[in-house]
Amino acid sequence: MNARTFRGGIHPPENKEWTKDIPIERIPTPASVVIPLTQAIGAQNQPLVKVGDHVLKGQLIGDVQACPAASVHASVTGKVKKIEPVLQSTLREAPAVFIEADGTDETAYMEPMDVFSHAPAEGIQRLRDAGVVGMGGASFPTDVKLAPPPDKPIETIIANGSECEPYLTIDYRTMLESPADVVEGLAIAAYLVGAKRAVVAIEENKADALPVIEHEFAAHGHGVAMEAMLVATKYPEGGEKMLIQVVTGREIPSKGLPFDVGAICQNIGTLKAIKEACVDGKPLIERGFTAAGGACLTPKNLLAPIGTLVSDLVPNVIQLKDDVRKVIFGGPMMGVAVPSMQIPIVKGTSGVLFFTTAETRLYAERHCIRCGRCADACPARLMPMLMNASLDVDDLDHADAIGLMDCFECGACSYNCPARIPLTQHFKVGKDLLRNKRAKEARDGK
Amino acid sequence: MENKSPRLVLSPAPHFVTSMDIQKTMGMVVIALLPALAGGVVFFGAHVLLVTLVSVLSAVLAEYLFRKALHREPHVQDLSAVVTGLLLALVLPPSSPLWMAAVGSAFSIIVAKELFGGLGGNFANPALVGRAVLLMSWPAYMTRWSPSLRSAVDATTSATPLGILKMGGTVADVMKSVGASSRAQLYWQMFLGNHGGSIGETSALLLLIGAAFLVATRTIDLRAPVGMIITTFVVSWLFGQDPVLAVLAGGVLLGAFFMATDYVTTPVTPMGKWVFGIGAGLMTVLIRRLGNFPEGVTYGILFMNVISPYLDKLIPRKYGYVKPVKKVTA
Numbered sequence: 001m002n003a004r005t006f007r008g009g010i011h012p013p014e015n016k017e018w019t020k021d022i023p024i025e026r027i028p029t030p031a032s033v034v035i036p037l038t039q040a041i042g043a044q045n046q047p048l049v050k051v052g053d054h055v056l057k058g059q060l061i062g063d064v065q066a067c068p069a070a071s072v073h074a075s076v077t078g079k080v081k082k083i084e085p086v087l088q089s090t091l092r093e094a095p096a097v098f099i100e101a102d103g104t105d106e107t108a109y110m111e112p113m114d115v116f117s118h119a120p121a122e123g124i125q126r127l128r129d130a131g132v133v134g135m136g137g138a139s140f141p142t143d144v145k146l147a148p149p150p151d152k153p154i155e156t157i158i159a160n161g162s163e164c165e166p167y168l169t170i171d172y173r174t175m176l177e178s179p180a181d182v183v184e185g186l187a188i189a190a191y192l193v194g195a196k197r198a199v200v201a202i203e204e205n206k207a208d209a210l211p212v213i214e215h216e217f218a219a220h221g222h223g224v225a226m227e228a229m230l231v232a233t234k235y236p237e238g239g240e241k242m243l244i245q246v247v248t249g250r251e252i253p254s255k256g257l258p259f260d261v262g263a264i265c266q267n268i269g270t271l272k273a274i275k276e277a278c279v280d281g282k283p284l285i286e287r288g289f290t291a292a293g294g295a296c297l298t299p300k301n302l303l304a305p306i307g308t309l310v311s312d313l314v315p316n317v318i319q320l321k322d323d324v325r326k327v328i329f330g331g332p333m334m335g336v337a338v339p340s341m342q343i344p345i346v347k348g349t350s351g352v353l354f355f356t357t358a359e360t361r362l363y364a365e366r367h368c369i370r371c372g373r374c375a376d377a378c379p380a381r382l383m384p385m386l387m388n389a390s391l392d393v394d395d396l397d398h399a400d401a402i403g404l405m406d407c408f409e410c411g412a413c414s415y416n417c418p419a420r421i422p423l424t425q426h427f428k429v430g431k432d433l434l435r436n437k438r439a440k441e442a443r444d445g446k
Numbered sequence: 447m448e449n450k451s452p453r454l455v456l457s458p459a460p461h462f463v464t465s466m467d468i469q470k471t472m473g474m475v476v477i478a479l480l481p482a483l484a485g486g487v488v489f490f491g492a493h494v495l496l497v498t499l500v501s502v503l504s505a506v507l508a509e510y511l512f513r514k515a516l517h518r519e520p521h522v523q524d525l526s527a528v529v530t531g532l533l534l535a536l537v538l539p540p541s542s543p544l545w546m547a548a549v550g551s552a553f554s555i556i557v558a559k560e561l562f563g564g565l566g567g568n569f570a571n572p573a574l575v576g577r578a579v580l581l582m583s584w585p586a587y588m589t590r591w592s593p594s595l596r597s598a599v600d601a602t603t604s605a606t607p608l609g610i611l612k613m614g615g616t617v618a619d620v621m622k623s624v625g626a627s628s629r630a631q632l633y634w635q636m637f638l639g640n641h642g643g644s645i646g647e648t649s650a651l652l653l654l655i656g657a658a659f660l661v662a663t664r665t666i667d668l669r670a671p672v673g674m675i676i677t678t679f680v681v682s683w684l685f686g687q688d689p690v691l692a693v694l695a696g697g698v699l700l701g702a703f704f705m706a707t708d709y710v711t712t713p714v715t716p717m718g719k720w721v722f723g724i725g726a727g728l729m730t731v732l733i734r735r736l737g738n739f740p741e742g743v744t745y746g747i748l749f750m751n752v753i754s755p756y757l758d759k760l761i762p763r764k765y766g767y768v769k770p771v772k773k774v775t776a
Contacts, residue, residue: 012462012464013462241766250768251765251768253766253768254766254767256766325454325455326454326455326457326461327454330459332460332462333459333461334459335459335461336459337454337455337458337459337461338454338456339454339456340454353461355461359462360457361463362455364519366521366565367564367565367566367567368566369468369471369565369709369710370710371471371709372667372709373466375714375715379765380764380765381763381765382764382765383714383715383761386714386715386758386761402761403761406764406766411459414459414463415460415462415463415464416466417463418464418466418468420463420467422458424458424460425458
């Protein structure tokens with residue numbers, strides 16, 4: 001059977017062999033954690049604790065009455081030392097709660113809940129209370145994502161087991177080690193949105209996870225029609241737009257959302273979090289991520305409390321070479337390079353990569369030679385070289401006309417560019433400029 | 447306690463990149479042209495090697511000196527000047543004087559390329575601009591054709607098959623010129639390259655080998671060449687000419703595979719590439735048939751180079767621009 005796929009995309013080195021066979025390791029509770037108050041797309045949370053408060057693992061510490069927003073919970077039991085702005089993996093400073101662990105393991109979880117005997121709205125509220133967000137990187141509140149407008153029925157819910165970012169294997173390991181949790185989470189999600197069909201999409205290079213997942217359908221599928229589907233190993237196969245097209249054959253309309261085509265995608269880690277929030281009453285206070293890269297002497301998958309500083313992992317959990325030149329939160333294609341290691345793991349952290357000087361190559365940008373490799377790579381079927389040429393001459397309107405706002409910044413064009421033009425970065429900047437321009441035009445009543 | 451490393455580098459995603467770069471891309475084209483060059487040496491003798499060498503050196507030197515004089519970063523290592531010099535040599539007559547190759551090549555680089563900003567900024571194919579200028583400046587040298595050394599026919603000068611047809615000759619005359627006794631033999635000789643013509647244009651076989659290499663390495667896109675070849679075939683046939691001969695003779699294959707695929711001066715959109723190829727084929731036949739020159743590939747492609755920016759407006763359907771499917775209400 002030929003694995004299904006989309007047009008375009010690239011085949012970067014997978015670099016998954018370092019961590020794919022190593023079981024997820026739960027790190028010892030760190031002495032302290034730094035929990036950013038807001039970790040999701042949406043409104044800014046307010047702190048619900050004061051300096052000096054004793055907090056329990058699982059206790060709500062940050063929330064806001066707004067939608068979309070996602071609450072935040074203490075990930076260790078201990079004392080609130082301070083609440084101060086810290087630099088986060090978004091490269092912005094924002095308030096965070098510093099908690100010093102007291103070594104006890106008292107928890108303040110919610111009551112377990114059998115979602116299937118409740119109305120879907122109650123299950124949605126549970127996800128809101130548990131602070132569940134998309135854990136693939138976007139960090140969109142899951143309760144909002146699973147509650148589409150009533151006029152947008154959901155037919156298909158997709159578990160995104162593609163994990164197309166190089167280096168990262170945490171989703172793969174989660175599928176292998178906790179297949180029942182993933183399938184249970186998928187069944188709950190399907191129930192909450194009323195989807196009749198649930199599909200677990202897995203890239204071919206992780207095909208051995210497919211029978212493991214399938215094996216749990218009967219016991220944990222709760223009667224939802226489930227199937228596991230192999231998709232081609234290609235970047236960005238796991239992009240929401242790509243995966244929905246591959247699974248349902250339908251394209252999300254420009255400026256539309258997945259529910260416009262009756263589909264919803266969920267990250268593997270998120271599904272596990274959904275299951276834990278409901279079945280175990282456990283808020284999203286820890287997550288798995290891949291630690292790897294050429295400068296990481298001990299590449300592995302870790303399960304760490306939210307708020308663990310990367311610097312606190314060294315040297316007891318992971319060892320690094322002296323030559324660490326770049327630290328990336330996320331994968332190499334869409335991840336963010338950070339300026340220090342005193343940055344906390346958050347709900348959206350799927351990996352932390354450590355690159356050596358040799359891996360941190362900086363290139364001189366050349367003139368575009370119009371070779372077309374960016375267009376070959378573009379999964380949105382855009383013409384990056386033409387968009388870039390328009391932006392070069394500040395013609396935002398033409399860039400818009402040929403699809404600038406349809407770029408979802410996957411990085412495939414930049415990866416493929418022989419002239420080393422940072423196309424994706426140009427488009428990010430261009431999109432900002434265009435939004436400002438449109439906002440100004442709206443103000444000026446044009 | 448932990449962050450011992452001096453400074454962490456911040457740069458935008460993605461954080462790694464393909465190993466393919468401009469130098470490798472151009473290197474592929476150079477490799478793909480070598481069979482045709484070797485054919486030129488076999489058919490026309492060692493002089494063509496000198497012509498090629500001078501042309502390439504002149505191109506490289508011109509680029510180096512020009513960029514140095516303007517205090518620009520040297521780009522010689524990207525091999526694009528080598529490609530230009532090589533391509534120009536392959537479209538020159540085998541008996542070209544060395545100085546003429548040097549002048550043409552320097553003109554190609556400085557006027558057609560560097561004055562427009564260097565690689566990526568030029569609007570027309572530098573090698574073809576060079577050839578066009580030489581053709582206007584020294585028409586006698588540019589139309590003096592030596593016969594193939596391997597030819598069964600004994601002669602000191604010869605006309606190209608297209609030249610024979612232009613002078614009112616028939617296909618039988620062309621057959622005679624290559625010593626073929628049947629059409630099949632004629633096609634075979636033409637396919638091998640055993641006839642008069644420019645240094646690198648005569649052998650379809652060797653050009654196809656090079657083109658196959660470029661296709662296999664995904665260096666070129668086949669839309670423009672296929673469009674150009676098919677159009678040349680069909681339109682020549684409509685004009686009542688031998689369509690196979692029209693494709694095998696002259697510079698159609700060299701132009702189609704190595705010039706209508708030039709990244710910088712041809713459209714980037716799939717539909718644009720088709721239109722480019724079809725237009726270049728059409729112009730080629732029209733010039734051959736109605737113009738003063740026996741061959742029209744150079745001006746056909748140059749003409750299409752000029753309208754390429756307009757062809758780039760033919761962008762494909764983007765993701766998410768499909769008409770919404772009617773929902774079946776349950």
